[in-house]
Amino acid sequence: MTQQFVTGPGHGEDDSAEDPTAQGGQTFASVQGSDDLLDEIDAVLETNAETFVRSFVQKGGE
């Protein structure tokens, strides 16, 4: 199963991924501005992802 439907660089071949600007103001500005956002994410993301993910241990709840 493909997970390539999201607009973004390099996924233009699927015909469901039309030009989002043509769809009437409901668009997620997925390309414009995403560089800034990704820069910010890189800046705040834990540096050692693997160690962090391993240490995220919870007990069951409910």
Place this chain on the structure above:
Amino acid sequence: MTDAAMTAGVTTRRPMGIETEFGVLHADARQRMQGGASSAIMLSHLTVASVALLDEDPARRGRRVRWDYGDETPLRDARGFEITRAAAHPSQLTDEVRDAHVPMLDVPSVDADAPVQASERAPEGDDAAILEWAVRRSIGNAVLSNGARWYVDHAHPEYSSPEVMTAREGVLVDRAGELVAQEAMRRLDAVDGVPSVVLYKNNTDSKGASYGTHENYLLARDIPFDRVVEALVPFFASRCVITGSGRVGRGTHGQEPGFQISSRADFFENVVGLETTLNRPIVNSRDEPHADARLHRRLHVIIGDATQLESATYLKLGMTSLVLAALEAEHRTGEEILPRIELADPVAAVHAISHDPTLRATVPTRDGEQLTALQIQRAHAEAIAAVADMSDAETADVIGQWLELLDLLERDPALAADRVEWAAKLSLLETYRARHGLDWADPRLQMIDLQFADLRPERSLYAKLRAAGRVRTLVTEAEAAEAVTAPPRSTRAHLRGALIGAHPAHVDSAGWDVITLAGENGGARIRLADPAIGSAPWCAERGIDPHADPEDVLAALRRL
């Protein structure tokens, strides 16, 4: 039957609320590696106690409003409330560890089992001394001035929102819960000698553990429960296309790389049942209405995801309340409204739908049809749109967005990323993946999933999306901040919260359907068997001003 009779009551309006169990972690990496999950109970107590007990106001410091579990005797009064004399006096109010009217069985609360070992009162002293006392004594419950219950449930801090009547109010009290969690983190950070804590609004560690985000709705008692189950199973199995939070990894341990729509789906193994911690059912049959059980059932929904996108939370509450309203209207009028869809294998459908973010997967019905989640949801939305009371603004808005989002999701889920949380998260992950050329097994993607739910404003990736204007918001920061201290006006949470806010030293304890208020010449125990009783309009009509002098409040209550 007239159209008017049919539409009567099909709105989003009903008593509802959300309980959120937060993920809890040491902020410090070394403590995190050493402590593992075993420190979760201690950290949860610190989290709850920091908000419940560390107040600068000496009248509130070291003191909490105890939780009253209520009692089993049915209310005899047909008016829906009852005032009984209580012996409580302000000077007798000790901060007892044991909560009020604790049933001896079947209450999975730390407080219920806490042994009484030492002094009943929080010590005079600095913040660290009070917190140390709270952890040692397992202080695990408090009632906040917004009417919420704030407590330790198993190994998680939990915020159980005050009861509200609309989906938008539900968003507001849910946002208030996020702010309470943030306040707890800030307070613990500021105290020397206790660990700093990070709280997460998510549902799993992807190591087999899941913790819940439960919705509660009051529902008419006279609908046979079998019919409730039959109606809700296809709706619950498919609503995640709009209400899901998204999750990196598949399987309870995230053993298969990839992305799925719901954070909770993989933890569901049954169609209907009483359990919430194992063999989790799509429809939970727990039924303590905290209201007149002859009239009401409380539907306890455990299949929802924790969401931060306000639209996702709003639509989850609104859509579900509408399905229940349609179910009630069917029962009342004898006319079919909701689609009759019987899934051949509901549990398999929950997993299949969640595992397919392309939304093309179909699930079989008993009739031999193959339906997508979007088709199942559209059948519900259209059936409800045909009978709902569109003069109610929230009802019309929820139905309008429900149908619109189904269209957008069908075209391209990214188009719904300003309102649908899994679509927002997936868009973010896909652009990040593209930038760094990552495959789904890369731990940085799971890191993004976790940090999306990190409630520290400076760390939260959701906060980044919000600040960048990528997601719609429904409530202002100022409204959310006010909802931390002020209760909703629409339900009994108003009386509960306003009394606690105005007279913390006089409220001995409170629960969903009971408040014990102390006075100089004896107090009163007020039981409220209907969530509408005690609302701001109800109080105003009866001359009860919770902010007035406690003796005047007691006198007004006794005059009822």
